[in-house]
Amino acid sequence: MVPSSELVARVQAGEPAAIARLISRAEQGAPEARDALTRIYKLAGLAEIIGITGVPGSGKSTLVAKLTEKLRANGVKVGVIAIDPSSPYSGGAILGDRIRMAELAGDPGVYIRSMATHGASGGLAHAALEAADILDVAGFGTIIVETVGVGQDEVEIVKASHTTVVVSAPGLGDEVQAIKAGILEIADIHVVSKCDRSDANRTVVELKQMLTLGSKAKDAKPPWQPPVIGTSAVSGDGFDALLEAIERHRATAAGGPLGRERRLAIAQFRLKKTAETMLLRRFADDFAQDGAALARRLTCRETDPYSVAAEFLEQTTFCESHGARHEPDGRSKIA
Amino acid sequence: MASPIRILLAKVGLDGHDRGVKVVARALRDAGMDVIYSGLHRTPDEVVTAAIQEDVDVLGVSLLSGVQMTVFPKIFARLKQEGANDMIVVAGGVMPDEDVVALKKMGVSEVLLQDTPPEKIVSRLRELVAQRGAR
Numbered sequence: 001m002v003p004s005s006e007l008v009a010r011v012q013a014g015e016p017a018a019i020a021r022l023i024s025r026a027e028q029g030a031p032e033a034r035d036a037l038t039r040i041y042k043l044a045g046l047a048e049i050i051g052i053t054g055v056p057g058s059g060k061s062t063l064v065a066k067l068t069e070k071l072r073a074n075g076v077k078v079g080v081i082a083i084d085p086s087s088p089y090s091g092g093a094i095l096g097d098r099i100r101m102a103e104l105a106g107d108p109g110v111y112i113r114s115m116a117t118h119g120a121s122g123g124l125a126h127a128a129l130e131a132a133d134i135l136d137v138a139g140f141g142t143i144i145v146e147t148v149g150v151g152q153d154e155v156e157i158v159k160a161s162h163t164t165v166v167v168s169a170p171g172l173g174d175e176v177q178a179i180k181a182g183i184l185e186i187a188d189i190h191v192v193s194k195c196d197r198s199d200a201n202r203t204v205v206e207l208k209q210m211l212t213l214g215s216k217a218k219d220a221k222p223p224w225q226p227p228v229i230g231t232s233a234v235s236g237d238g239f240d241a242l243l244e245a246i247e248r249h250r251a252t253a254a255g256g257p258l259g260r261e262r263r264l265a266i267a268q269f270r271l272k273k274t275a276e277t278m279l280l281r282r283f284a285d286d287f288a289q290d291g292a293a294l295a296r297r298l299t300c301r302e303t304d305p306y307s308v309a310a311e312f313l314e315q316t317t318f319c320e321s322h323g324a325r326h327e328p329d330g331r332s333k334i335a
Numbered sequence: 336m337a338s339p340i341r342i343l344l345a346k347v348g349l350d351g352h353d354r355g356v357k358v359v360a361r362a363l364r365d366a367g368m369d370v371i372y373s374g375l376h377r378t379p380d381e382v383v384t385a386a387i388q389e390d391v392d393v394l395g396v397s398l399l400s401g402v403q404m405t406v407f408p409k410i411f412a413r414l415k416q417e418g419a420n421d422m423i424v425v426a427g428g429v430m431p432d433e434d435v436v437a438l439k440k441m442g443v444s445e446v447l448l449q450d451t452p453p454e455k456i457v458s459r460l461r462e463l464v465a466q467r468g469a470r
């Protein structure tokens with residue numbers, strides 16, 4: 001097993017196998033990789049991250065492929081993280097986003113990584129953002145993250161990007177799917193895909209109506225108003241406009257309060273997820289160790305679940321590492 | 336929680352059938368694996384690039400068109416070039432016995448012929464990944 005710390009320099013050199021392995025370690029939440037990922041975090045921050053979401057089948061992967069082609073033509077190296085849901089029954093997943101990106105398969109300037117929602121034992125958000133950092137350090141200038149816009153984790157991950165694109169498609173039943181999925185508000189840019197279809201215009205019109213209703217007319221003009229852009233993978237229309245809108249959003253945010261707020265929100269999300277993951281892991285480990293013994297006191301009803309849980313949580317939450325336990329006087333020591 | 340086994344299923348060559356691969360993909364997913372499907376008509380280079388980027392445990396290449404003896408040497412050459420020596424390579428499809436022998440000599444870990452029951456595929460893949468150990 002190659003130590004993760006040795007992978008960092010190889011990631012910086014852009015070596016695909018090293019990038020791949022370090023992403024896997026991040027997904028596994030391997031403690032061994034922590035130092036390496038600490039270094040990655042400090043080295044990252046150069047890449048532009050674009051989040052793309054929308055209901056299933058709305059054309060996200062097709063859009064990612066088209067966008068990537070355009071970016072490649074401008075000489076930008078592109079990393080793609082495509083997240084698909086795991087089966088709730090088996091925990092397994094079929095990850096099919098690559099099928100739509102077949103055209104990009106031979107290009108060394110494109111790195112595509114598929115991720116399953118349950119595949120990351122260290123937490124999905126954690127793994128996805130760490131994967132983005134790893135690709136960033138490996139020299140990919142733009143990183144596109146695709147998730148299905150259902151499920152809180154998936155939506156939050158896409159929100160934690162510099163520019164968020166929400167895709168709606170005609171003919172999927174509900175005209176304004178973003179509303180139903182609760183993702184209307186997170187869009188910096190709205191895309192209506194499949195505009196080669198005759199019913200697409202209705203989706204565009206309804207979406208625009210929804211957006212005007214949503215914005216308070218009397219307010220001062222906000223620094224950014226989400227545009228609605230129609231695209232068609234069949235004719236190729238709209239992708240230049242989309243790229244231009246992404247660039248405009250980047251320029252509006254750069255250096256200004258919009259960008260500062262966004263970066264702080266992303267960092268805050270990152271911190272929350274990291275703390276959550278650490279806490280859950282500690283909780284699981286400590287409970288495996290002490291749970292049965294504590295539960296025994298409950299079976300004879302000499303005490304109650306609230307008191308025992310509070311006692312357990314105090315130990316778990318405030319102990320630096322495993323084995324550290326609070327003494328009766330409140331100080332902790334290593335047992 | 337241990338990470339699921341990751342496998343890339345790729346179709347190489349000109350034949351346009353992927354019903355079989357899709358059945359296998361579902362069986363593997365139902366056995367708790369993460370299955371990346373790359374679509375039809377992939378070249379050996381594309382398949383290896385994808386397998387490396389995805390850091391799969393197993394690269395499963397399915398072919399019906401009788402091109403195995405030209406495809407697998409290219410796959411192994413490319414894997415070696417990329418330094419991915421711990422990738423488990425499995426072949427699937429239809430082929431004569433002498434090719435099975437030759438492929439195994441070349442480094443293919445298992446040849447799963449077309450009528451192999453899904454349970455057998457699942458158990459064999461688990462076995463191969465367990466034998467390889469942590470990486």
Ligand SMILES: Nc1nc2c(ncn2[C@@H]2O[C@H](COP(=O)(O)OP(=O)(O)OP(=O)(O)O)[C@@H](O)[C@H]2O)c(=O)[nH]1
Nearest residue numbers: 055056057058059060061062100193194232233234
């Ligand atoms: N007519 C038309 N069809 C499109 C267009 N874009 C995508 N499609 C089709 O829509 C279907 C879904 O496309 P994908 O790109 O896989 O959609 P997705 O949102 O990534 O799907 P999931 O990842 O499964 O949620 C495919 O059959 C595409 O061929 C378009 O611009 N026009």
Ligand SMILES: [Mg+2]
Nearest residue numbers: 060061097146
């Ligand atoms: Mg997709």
